[in-house]
Amino acid sequence: MKNTLIQKYNVPGPRYTSYPTVPYWNEAEFTYQDWVDSFKKSFKESNTKEGISLYIHLPFCESMCTFCGCNKRITKNHEVESPYIQAVLKEWRLYCKLLDEKPIIKEIHLGGGTPTFFSTKNLEDLINGIFAYAIKAEDHEFSFEGHPNNTTYAHLQKLYDLGFRRVSFGVQDYAEKVQKAIHREQPFHNVAKVTFWAKEIGYTSIGHDIIFGLPFQTIENVVDTIEKTKSLQPDRLAFYSYAHVPWIKGNGQRGFKDEDIPKDQEKRILYQVGKELLQKNGYIEIGMDHFALPTDSLYQSFKNGELHRNFMGYSSSKTQLMIGLGVSSISDSWYSFAQNEKNLDDYYQLLEWDKLPVFRGHLLTAEDLIVRKHILNLMCQFETYWDTKDSYFEEIPEILEQLSEMDNDGILIIKENGIQVTDLGKAYVRNICMAFDLHLKRKAPETALFSMTV
Incomplete structure (x- = not known):
């Protein structure tokens, strides 16, 4: 069973230090x-x-x-x-x-x-x-x-x-x-x-x-x-x-x-x-x-x-x-992400101009903020729920359909308004988070971006 699950779920996937991923x-x-x-x-x-x-x-x-x-x-x-x-x-x-x-x-x-x-x-x-x-x-x-x-x-x-x-x-x-x-x-x-x-x-x-x-x-x-x-x-x-x-x-x-x-x-x-x-x-x-x-x-x-x-x-x-702070560092205001220049000389140059050395970032949408909470819940507590108005989003039924196979595989348990990761499923939490990743679903990467989940 474990061998089959590894073969099935060992796919490239993010580590979710942020959502959306960079x-x-x-x-x-x-x-x-x-x-x-x-x-x-x-x-x-x-x-x-x-x-x-x-x-x-x-x-x-x-x-x-x-x-x-x-x-x-x-x-x-x-x-x-x-x-x-x-x-x-x-x-x-x-x-x-x-x-x-x-x-x-x-x-x-x-x-x-x-x-x-x-x-x-x-x-x-x-x-x-x-x-x-x-x-x-x-x-x-x-x-x-x-x-x-x-x-x-x-x-x-x-x-x-x-x-x-x-x-x-x-x-x-x-x-x-x-x-x-x-x-x-x-x-x-x-x-x-x-x-x-x-x-x-x-x-x-x-x-x-x-x-x-x-x-x-x-x-x-x-x-x-x-x-x-x-x-x-x-x-x-x-x-x-x-x-x-x-x-x-x-x-x-x-x-x-x-x-x-x-x-x-x-x-x-x-x-x-x-x-x-x-x-x-x-x-x-x-x-x-x-x-x-x-x-x-x-x-x-x-x-x-x-x-x-x-x-x-x-x-x-x-x-x-x-x-x-520092070259390549990423900041998080909860509403937005911002990354500093990766090149040390460029980092120094912007500071000489009295400018914060930010070179790219992302403003989180209302949808991003909801999904981010679910991914954080899974990463930090091995469970998440959508039993309130501000935790539900319209793709939940589609996500549950995708997660039903993981439920059958013993990776998680689908509850009335949420899911709970099993002990077996803790090794596959990145895969579970991917089911919630609407950006990844809408635009699958065309080239190698992520390491393998297993």
Whole structure:
């Protein structure tokens, strides 16, 4: 049965960090002024009520990891740090000039690239520069991504002193052959060291990122990685499916042959074995690809129906407005999305002209807003309902007809005014969301856009 389902549902599909997904943004009808107006409206509605979130993209890495799809710039020249920090702070000041009051910041996430590429001094200048124009929310949640090979005790201590309490470390896999294939060679000792440092300093949520489906990866590799992870007891885990999309990522994902990558049933077994082992070790599945101990805030949010998902991934709380700072960052006002220039020189140039470095975006329609809520519900709570006037839309009967086959396959349960994903169906939540994706239905992609759902 499971083999048949994998063959049936393993199709290209979005990961739904947003709805509509970026390839379906209506860029032609989006203007710079639209984003400014949308940003100001959202800020006025939400700042004093819940605060705002900041995602800050720090793009520099010293070496290329071939599994990575992030916007990054490879360099060993650390003189690039200070000019970039100053550019991000200028972008922040441009946003603050549009406001009548100081923003209250509830969430900050430093992503990359490699945030720990930057010195502690430059990271301190960044955060202090942000709060020169903002207020820190009492219940703030600040997090960053740390590379086990270059995160120092000083990094962890400095960011802790600045208010950070959550850190995630990229592990991927501990097998040497796999690490060489993805150009991410880091011994277990390095991960253990930074994990214990973070615990010693007082971080309340430590996460590890693991990937299944990597080149040359075997069941034994996945088991060994999770057993080693168990010994370190991170509070939460991301157990991602490797997205092989070389048409997007270029030569970075052509350092190995296609036949070296586990596919279909072979890949699904890696996931199933890993998932069962994680659950055996006390981790609870929350949302897509994510697991947490019952003591972690992410699990508590899932349990209380407050889990949220955006361009930063899963979050234990929601803010209506999320501003993306830095090259390629995406902002979300709830009513609109806006993405910064992807090219670093273009990003710098727009800031020199005292202009927000936005180059494309999308204004959400009334229909988009309803569908977005359903996809968020499925991604965050494994269920969604349309029992109110503002949650129903006219395509629901058509969607139910499509979902009836998934109901027969045991992937979900169709209820009177909604659906609930089964334990079996959690592995296919992207497929379920695709049934609600009206943009995808109306215009199927003519070329490869998305990774496989399984």
